Amino acid sequence: MTDTLSLTFSALADPTRRAILARLAQGQASVGELAAPYDMSLAAVSKHIKVLENAGLIAREKDAQYRYCKLQAGPLQDIDGWVGAYRELWRDNLDQLDSFLADMQRGDDTAKQ
Amino acid sequence: MTDTLSLTFSALADPTRRAILARLAQGQASVGELAAPYDMSLAAVSKHIKVLENAGLIAREKDAQYRYCKLQAGPLQDIDGWVGAYRELWRDNLDQLDSFLADMQRGDDTAKQ
DNA sequence: AATGTTGTCAACCAGTTGGTTGAGAACGTC
DNA sequence: GACGTTCTCAACCAACTGGTTGACAACATT
Numbered sequence: 001m002t003d004t005l006s007l008t009f010s011a012l013a014d015p016t017r018r019a020i021l022a023r024l025a026q027g028q029a030s031v032g033e034l035a036a037p038y039d040m041s042l043a044a045v046s047k048h049i050k051v052l053e054n055a056g057l058i059a060r061e062k063d064a065q066y067r068y069c070k071l072q073a074g075p076l077q078d079i080d081g082w083v084g085a086y087r088e089l090w091r092d093n094l095d096q097l098d099s100f101l102a103d104m105q106r107g108d109d110t111a112k113q
Numbered sequence: 114m115t116d117t118l119s120l121t122f123s124a125l126a127d128p129t130r131r132a133i134l135a136r137l138a139q140g141q142a143s144v145g146e147l148a149a150p151y152d153m154s155l156a157a158v159s160k161h162i163k164v165l166e167n168a169g170l171i172a173r174e175k176d177a178q179y180r181y182c183k184l185q186a187g188p189l190q191d192i193d194g195w196v197g198a199y200r201e202l203w204r205d206n207l208d209q210l211d212s213f214l215a216d217m218q219r220g221d222d223t224a225k226q
Numbered sequence: 227a228a229t230g231t232t233g234t235c236a237a238c239c240a241g242t243t244g245g246t247t248g249a250g251a252a253c254g255t256c
Numbered sequence: 257g258a259c260g261t262t263c264t265c266a267a268c269c270a271a272c273t274g275g276t277t278g279a280c281a282a283c284a285t286t
Contacts, residue, residue, distance in 0.1 A: 006126050013122035014274085018195075025202055031233060044275055046234060051273095065232045065283045073203035080196045082131075083189060089138055090186035127244085144263060157245055159264060164243095178253045178262045 004056070005082060008075040011055035016040075017048050021071060024058060028070040117169070118195060121188040124168035129153075130161050134184060137171060141183040 011017055020034055035045035049069060052058045056075045061068045124130055133147050148158035162182060165171045169188045174181045 003128055005131070006128055009122050009126035013119050013126055015116055015119055016274095018118070021199075025199060032231090035233095040274090041276065042233070043235085043277080047274070050234090065281095067233065071199075071202070073199070076196060076199050077203060079192070080200065083193045083196060086134075086138060086184075086186070086189050087193065089184070090190060129244095145261090153244090154246065155263070156247085156265085160244070163264090178251095180263070 004075065005078060007055045008057065008079055011051050011057055011075075012079070014048070014051075016045075017052055020045075020048060020052065020069075021057060024069060024071040028061075028068045030066045030068055032066075034069065117188065118191060120168045121170065121192055124164050124170055124188075125192070127161070127164075129158075130165055133158075133161060133165065133182075134170060137182060137184040141174075141181045143179045143181055145179075147182065 012021075016038060019037075023029060023034060031046060031049060032042070034049065035042050038045060049058065049060075053060060053069075056072055058069045059072050061070070125134075129151060132150075136142060136147060136150075144159060144162060145155070147162065148155050151158060162171065162173075166173060166182075169185055171182045172185050174183070
């Protein structure tokens with residue numbers, strides 16, 4: 001699970017972290033500002049932020065005792081690229097296409113009916 | 114973690130499961146066929162497939178003792194939609210934009226320099 | 227210097243994840 | 257009916273996750 005794509009998907013697999021990203025899409029914010037809406041300890045939010053940072057989804061900038069977080073596009077672009085490979089599949093009517101290809105592969109003759 | 118988006122991201126946060134999806138993008142396959150490339154027990158792959166199925170990323174069709182799996186586009190489209198909300202951000206030069214917005218929000222005067 | 231604010235770190239805990247093995251269900255074939 | 261194939265299930269295990277609390281580092285203010 002050390003590959004960057006897994007790290008990114010894993011970081012995004014949590015509603016709190018996605019909400020933090022959504023907040024940061026409107027501009028940078030301090031940890032306290034990010035934590036305010038949530039009914040959990042500051043330490044818990046700090047952990048979430050660390051997960052996002054480790055995934056490269058945010059960067060931090062120190063200013064006195066404040067740590068301002070801002071969104072980083074890179075990993076999101078990677079996700080976008082990954083999903084992009086599947087985009088054409090559903091554009092070309094996924095269900096019929098893959099069944100057909102699978103039948104060809106296996107030499108399945110149920111398609112003859 | 115019960116929301117569908119989290120379920121999908123979580124299912125995708127594993128290289129084995131993403132490889133299974135990539136394989137299924139080329140056509141449906143049985144569990145045995147899907148397990149063949151991996152150096153792990155069939156039961157382990159069966160578990161991975163169950164995770165993908167629970168996330169709605171694949172569907173299964175029974176045929177004798179075989180279970181054929183095929184890709185389902187829905188959750189991937191949801192991911193695509195989610196990422197889409199951020200696509201415009203990096204299109205408009207993310208770094209400069211969010212710094213500017215954040216400065217406005219906080220009334221930060223470091224921008225004056 | 228004392229105090230308050232902001233945030234991280236370490237230790238802890240319960241629940242989940244990702245793998246294993248062994249048993250067995252369901253099916254086709256001999 | 258016996259046997260081989262395909263796959264799932266249950267039990268188990270180590271590692272990771274997501275939360276808690278308490279201590280404390282770093283900084284501004286008084």
